Amino acid sequence: MRRIVLILCLLAAPVWAVQPDEILDDPVLEDRARELSKGLRCLVCRNENIDESNAELARDLRLLVRERLVAGDSDAAVIDFVVDRYGEYVLLKPTATGSNLLLWVAGPAMLVVALGIGGLYLRRRSGSPAPDDRLSAEEEARLKRILEE
């Protein structure tokens, strides 16, 4: 029920993720291709990277990434190449540029705010301890009884 999407991806094209025939002979290049694939989104699936996706389109993208790597592109050049064609929608890790800065800063900023509010609250509560903080003689006796029990 929770991954209906994947299901629909399966429906679209019954090909399974990375195929043996896609794998490059050069293990270093292949490792780079796998790493890059994990950051690229399968366009017809929901929140699934092309490395794991079973869709035909994801396979095309995987082959494209490998083609560029074999042609000697750097990792950044490959990503730029794909983004130029498919838009920033393919990036699973949004760039920290423009309005996206808000997204990246939101967490740390909220933490600072929360720590500030929390700190103020704690300082207010940690004023001089209330006068009835000490135990009365009766309470002392009771505590002793409990501890001995």
Place this chain on the structure above:
Amino acid sequence: MICSMIVEMGHFALILAFVVAVVQMIVPLVGAQKGWRGWMAVAEPAASAQFLLTGAAFAALTYAFVTSDFSLRLVVLNSHTDKPMIYKISGVWGNHEGSMLLWIWILTLFGACAAWFGGGLPPTLRARVLAVQSAIAVAFFAFILFTSNPFLRLEVPPMNGQDLNPLLQDPGLAFHPPFLYLGYVGLSMSFSFAVAALIEGRVDAAWGRWVRPWTLAAWLFLTIGIALGSWWAYYELGWGGFWFWDPVENASFMPWLIAAALLHSAIVVEKREALKAWTILLAILAFGFSLIGAFIVRSGVLTSVHAFANDPERGVYLLAITAIFMGGALTLYAARAGAMEAKGVFSLVSRESALVANNILLAVSCFVVFIGTVWPLIAEMAFDRKLSVGPPFFDAAFTPFMVALAAILPIGALLPWKRARLGRTMRPLWGVLALAIAAGALTWSMQTGRSALAPVGMILFVWLIGGAAAELWQRSGRNEFSAKIRRLARLPRADWGKAVAHSGLGVTIFGVAALTAWQLEDIRVAQVGDSFEVGAYRIALNDVVRERGPNYFTVKADMSVFRGGREVARLFPEKRDYPVAQMPTTEAAIDNGVFRDVYLVIGDAQAGGGWAVRTYIKPFANWIWAGCIIMALGGCLSLSDRRYRVAAGARKAPATAVPAE
């Protein structure tokens, strides 16, 4: 004749339950306001009646599924005569309408439990809690009856149904939704308590004590539900992923994080009468995130390409429910929260402060998940950018909070209330810290890669478990060994629950870190009779056969796993095809082990002969879910503590309800 009436009777029972809910929403609330006992007393029988009527409706729908009554639209869309019986039953909630009916049945169950076991509550508070709970039920009864009625008939019934989605025909997924809903909906109880307290204008230690068991129960069900879903994804989806930061997963994770924060802040209310307003806010937000989760899953707004129930009308209705309940509760909160005066005074170094830090980390991490989940929507509406936010973002933005949380946890758990000295608290922990760092260093030197992930996971694992052990040891007092053991056995269950749950977190953290850092993968074409090496294992493809199951065709591989020349497992991964639903599934074959899983997947036949075969060695995979189960177990232990037992109030006079610790 009677049989064909059962569905209509179920439908009628559902409508009747709606009417009862309306009465229960209004009458006790007025009664509590005016002090009319008779009106307040309406709440309890009404809550029981709601539960029984909704149960009857659910039973009627189950009956229709079990007997394959294809005059019912829902049964046609989600069932088939050839389907195994267990999936005919789980098919009842394997769809939008049926799962809504289950949701609301659980909602009425919680209401009924509050009526049955809430004897110790002050009568006005109980009446108000039940009225608020019923208001939620009214909204969902209306939702189900007007937009998602499971009892719609077809004029011309077809001969057979369209079968349940094959991915859902799985034991893991049969039990995943009920647990998840018990969690989601359980948080409605905390919400009702919070709103009732705001109406009463009074929050005290007793309130903190009453709200805790409900939150604890919801949290532990949510833990199990999330773990089941993750485990299912692991073995069913064919590559062994366990968490995807998918909006639907985030929808269940956000309430979990807030519920965890609420559990801890309610302790401060109970023991120290501080953090009251914050706790009320958390109780409201926890259920708010449940509602937002329901909206995300069922509206399809964040999943524009594919969705569970892509229906704008339903989405709008759910958004309206969320807006009304959150808006109403938060308005009430703004008006009343100022009156919740804190009593306890404490110093900066104290258990209270540590719990505040816990709450900050959990709440902010939930905020990060939330903003990441909705950011594509915001970016598109506000900045006209179509973009994605996926796992790399969440891994980077969320993980530091969990590391920080785990790092402060053992210290916070040991700090005394009110005023503490850090040096003294740390005394029993220095040894644990040294051990943790040593274990981390050892892990670092033993692994081949340069990733810091696994060493950090190891440090936190030892730190959390050692910290929990040190705490129990310290609580056993300064006695000789045998006396300490006796004392340990007599510690309150809540203390054990705390130690166990915190250890579970450590186990899960280590499982996630180790699996992510050390997984081995091999993808290749193998001929029948071939064998190949993966890590320390040799895998042989003995045979591939085609077979027929009850409602599917399958390609089944026969594979052996060798280690050191000895066969350690014989596995049969399958690739199934469900003709009615026209859908293929992978059935990975897994040799489960304490320290590693061997995970085999059979792929397509290759043009040049042979089969695509994937092999994964997944170290410590089971620790992820084992940790979740341990956390849930800790919750159960704590729940069974006599001080917190849900029914405890019923047997005690209200006057003794204030904790005596």
